[in-house]
Amino acid sequence: MDLSQFEPQHVSWGEAGLRLGLAVILPLLIGMERFLRKKPIDFRPFVVISVAACGLSMASMELAMTSFDQQIRIDPTRVFEGVITGIGFLGAGAMFRQQNYVMGAGSASAIWAAGAIGIVCGLGMLWLSLFIALPILLILIVSAPFVERYDPGGHPGDRSSEEELAQ
Template identity: 30%
Template sequence: MGEGVWAISYWELALRVVFAMVAGGLVGLEREWSNHAAGFRTHILVCLGSTSIMLLSIYGFSAFADEANVRMDPARLAAQVISGIGFLGAGAIMRNGFTISGLTTAASLWVVAAIGLCVGAGFYFVSFLTTFVVLFSLFLLNRWEKRFFSLKRKRRLELKITCRAGQANKIVRLVEEEGAIVTDISIDKKETISSDNNQLSPVQIKFVLRITNEAMLISLADHLATHPDILSFRQVVSHST
């Protein structure tokens, strides 16, 4: 290799690659533990890849550093990593009805790429500090967030009711009388007739509710369970992101 600022020893290269594997693996362990698709190995590969690109950007072209018409720009390839990692993050985001999952995993992939760039550039303190803060956010802040915001989050309910004129409006009024605030509603009505008793198929209603306390949710569930025109109902559980 060349000399000066554009040179690096093989031991230093190995150290940065190993540190990138450790940092990415630590973040990936939390995602793997939470049973997300982008887990342990994915985060290691992202961090290693961004580290390798950063090393290439800084030291890979050292042979041309002394050329008169060559201008070295170590940040050029790094900028492409930050924008290019978006395709992998977008693949981790999934939507299932009202539920959107994968946002935190996409963000962790993006920040792991940034950690890899820091490691590749030899910015050890920032890479170590960022890894620590990311792990703190994923492990500890995740639990605090679930406890603190659990009562302020929107609840999602799916109901199946008998197909009668005006029945959907009655159910909406019942929900609102319990103190719940309906922020979104969708009704799926299929005009099919059952061959057994010549009755129309049930109507499916999906609610997005804002409920201030758990007691209100329990009271609402009791009224829904005893209502003669409600065939079934369930609360849609939002998966961790």
């Protein structure tokens, strides 16, 4: 059995590990912020989505750079389009309407961003993944007191807000 099929052809093991590692760490931080604030989604989907998107990005780039017959062409951007569209559907599932208020938009957009971070990590643009993740994490943390104070919809775990909405 030829074991060369199990190793990356265009990046080193270290580079692949670094890409996947960052695809775990950055969305984990975003997911933990959501989890610690008792949002309706925990940190696990953020990591799973990002790692899967990273893996698909690396695989599509490996395929695109592998020499095939001239008649076969691989377009990695189509993979990215499919991944982002699928993640959009997952994010939509995190949003819900309660009377006149839409809740979960922050978590839904953070899910979508986790996919983008995974794709960017998979492409090897680790610097860009940091520049995507840090402002997202910052806005989620810094805006929390404002949202909690002025959000008329309240939060799903807040009983007083739910009781007010029911009236």
